[in-house]
Amino acid sequence: MIKQKWRILAGVVLLVGGGFFLGKNLTQKQGTTDSQGSHGMMGQMMTDESAPLQVSEQKEQKLAIPPLLEPTEEEGNHVTYRITAQKGAYQIKSGKKTQTLGYNGDFLGPVIRLKKGQDVTFITENQLPTETSFHWHGLKLASSADGGPHQVIAPGQTKTVNFTVEQEAATLWFHPHPMGATAAQVYQGLAGLLYIEDDHSKQLRLPDEYGVNDFPLIVQDKSFDQDNQLNYQEDTTGDGIQGDTLLVNGTLNPYLETEERWLRLRVVNGSNARNFDFSLSEGQPFYQIATDGGLLNQGVKLTSLRLSPGERGEILVDTQQFRSGESFRLLANQNTALTIKINGQKATAFDSKETLNEIKHVAQKDLQGLKRQEITLKGMSHMVSINDQKFDPERIDLQAKTGTQEVWEVSNVGGMMGGMAHPFHLHGVQFQIISRNGQPPSENEAGWKDTVLVNPEEQVELLVTFDHPGLFMYHCHILEHEENGMMGQVNVV
Numbered sequence: 001m002i003k004q005k006w007r008i009l010a011g012v013v014l015l016v017g018g019g020f021f022l023g024k025n026l027t028q029k030q031g032t033t034d035s036q037g038s039h040g041m042m043g044q045m046m047t048d049e050s051a052p053l054q055v056s057e058q059k060e061q062k063l064a065i066p067p068l069l070e071p072t073e074e075e076g077n078h079v080t081y082r083i084t085a086q087k088g089a090y091q092i093k094s095g096k097k098t099q100t101l102g103y104n105g106d107f108l109g110p111v112i113r114l115k116k117g118q119d120v121t122f123i124t125e126n127q128l129p130t131e132t133s134f135h136w137h138g139l140k141l142a143s144s145a146d147g148g149p150h151q152v153i154a155p156g157q158t159k160t161v162n163f164t165v166e167q168e169a170a171t172l173w174f175h176p177h178p179m180g181a182t183a184a185q186v187y188q189g190l191a192g193l194l195y196i197e198d199d200h201s202k203q204l205r206l207p208d209e210y211g212v213n214d215f216p217l218i219v220q221d222k223s224f225d226q227d228n229q230l231n232y233q234e235d236t237t238g239d240g241i242q243g244d245t246l247l248v249n250g251t252l253n254p255y256l257e258t259e260e261r262w263l264r265l266r267v268v269n270g271s272n273a274r275n276f277d278f279s280l281s282e283g284q285p286f287y288q289i290a291t292d293g294g295l296l297n298q299g300v301k302l303t304s305l306r307l308s309p310g311e312r313g314e315i316l317v318d319t320q321q322f323r324s325g326e327s328f329r330l331l332a333n334q335n336t337a338l339t340i341k342i343n344g345q346k347a348t349a350f351d352s353k354e355t356l357n358e359i360k361h362v363a364q365k366d367l368q369g370l371k372r373q374e375i376t377l378k379g380m381s382h383m384v385s386i387n388d389q390k391f392d393p394e395r396i397d398l399q400a401k402t403g404t405q406e407v408w409e410v411s412n413v414g415g416m417m418g419g420m421a422h423p424f425h426l427h428g429v430q431f432q433i434i435s436r437n438g439q440p441p442s443e444n445e446a447g448w449k450d451t452v453l454v455n456p457e458e459q460v461e462l463l464v465t466f467d468h469p470g471l472f473m474y475h476c477h478i479l480e481h482e483e484n485g486m487m488g489q490v491n492v493v
């Protein structure tokens, strides 16, 4: 109901004309990005156009922790995992179970933990009645293993991919990528996590006990009908589906209980189309320690963190100010995402000054002589385009050379319908943000990235290294924009 009302409201605002600024006053305030000063005012105005989230009346439930996937085979440095996309039914709300999709289970997927240097085989199987693919979001690998729209698997079929883990410790994820069905399949539950570990990250004194002081948090918004079912086709819009109900790891109104002083939360925006501003209920600061592709050089103190669809951020939260029996909340757009209950406290240490990584700062002189590519993001709804074109799987848009670096100038030019922020994702690489509108990125974006939110009227420069050959996708990670053609392909030879 709320959603319908919002749609009518949004329609009226559009009809009135020039409604994008007006609309801000009619929708819920979505938090601030004060800590990310480089996100311009325009961006904030535009990206506040979200459908409201409702407060769950359902009794709180223990946060589901995804299972760690066991390898089916392990020999020396080689591991094999089997991952199956399947239909399921999952108890999300009280009453009827929700018909869902999942990997190796009813809903969402397991966490696959890989080590740097490992030789990995994934046997992927499609037990769905429709085509799907397995895309490893953030993994650096050859395009033949990347699982993009050219690598769909027919129902009942399997596909085996092989690669060596070359990259450093990070929180990555995996999801389907078949043309025309990505958004619906992700919405119904196809999303899992891929952790990379390495010797360096293990030596750091960061919380790393899975499910004890180190938690994955897949944050998503979904809408349910009176029978507790998801109705993707009815609820989606040209600018993507925005559900009215927050879920974390598939749990509605979740809580976790802890005895730990420091909690490491690996936050994944797994929604189709909604930006989330994360904060803590007492306004207390937290430290961001990692971006999409690995640890930052040092923890960055924040009170709010914006993640757009596809982005990840690892944060450390200090519980020291709370006594046993007290609780506080992780908020997403000012709504409760997770209640954290304190149950005693261990005196673990985190030194916010500790050097976590050694990512080289990009200086202008490093860019001399590098090839530049202009990428223009434009439009909204069905009018979206990249470089004024819609995706054509038969057309190669850009060429790059293996082993070279390029500067990608990604501009969001809005277009005649006005503008909205687009999360730009490039497959098979981790890049660095050189600048936003000519200014260096904020400290918490000065790490490895594979997805970057580009606000209206903003130009973001990216330093990209192409290590692997093949045809790679780049696209808007508002999944419905991707489906509407906001995608291109670069051929790395």
Ligand SMILES: [Cu+2]
Binding pocket: 384, 421, 422, 423, 476, 477, 478, 481, 482, 486
């Ligand atoms: Cu977009």
